[in-house]
Amino acid sequence: MSKRFDDFLEQEGLLGHCTAVALKRVIAWQIAQEMKAQNLAKTALAKRMHTSPQTRSPRTPGSLNPAPLKSPDARHQPAP
Numbered sequence: 001m002s003k004r005f006d007d008f009l010e011q012e013g014l015l016g017h018c019t020a021v022a023l024k025r026v027i028a029w030q031i032a033q034e035m036k037a038q039n040l041a042k043t044a045l046a047k048r049m050h051t052s053p054q055t056r057s058p059r060t061p062g063s064l065n066p067a068p069l070k071s072p073d074a075r076h077q078p079a080p
Helices: 003-011 015-037 042-048
Strands: none
Touching (some): 003 015
C-alpha cells in the first residue's frame, strides 16, 4: 500500500479499520485455500477446531468470507 494512501486513511480515521478488515480477508482466504488443498469441509474444520460450524459471526453467515468493508463514519458512505 502506498504511503500516501495510508496517510489519507489515517487522516480520515480509517487506517486501523481498513487494516483490520484487510487482515481478516487475508486470513479467511488462506483458510479457504488450505481447506480446498486438504479437501476439508467446514464441518470437518469445525471438528478439528473443537467448535461447531454454526458458531460463526452473524456478519458472515455460512461463509468464511468477511463482511464487506463499511466505514465507521457515515460521511464515507456512498449515497443510495
